Amino acid sequence: MDGRERGAGVVVVGQIGRDLVLRTDGLPEAGGSADVAERWEGLGGKGANQAVGLAQSGVPVRLVGVVGEDRASALVWKVAYWMYSAFRPVRREGVPGVVGQTGV
Known part of the structure; x- marks a missing residue:
């Protein structure tokens, strides 16, 4: 097995944050x-990186x-969700009605 078989992969548990450059x-x-x-803002945090x-x-x-509820968190959420399928969460805590897609 070389890690590309269905179901094989890595789960990263870590910080999701914003980089401000x-x-x-x-x-x-x-x-x-x-x-x-x-000025540039984007996805950051050890886990996300x-x-x-x-x-x-x-x-x-x-x-x-975990992603918070403030403006910076909303930006991180959008970037992560739309750019990287790895970041498709089941839900975002504290934000009613925001449910992401799940995937394999």
Whole structure:
């Protein structure tokens, strides 16, 4: 068996979070500040990062984790749900009516 048979795979239990990346044109002086040239928000967290890496390597993977109810969590939910089938949860706690698809 090489891990690609039906039902074979990895379940990652871990953190699902948001990465916030701010790009500047340079480092600020001590005690100073720098203007932000670009802002990017995306999927992050140790568990999510491991699951994405496995999925991108062709390993069947599912992620078990918690996503909150705030605006940042809604973004993470949408990115994870639509981009990675590994993140198709059964339900999102605390958000009425949000039920994701399950898959194998």
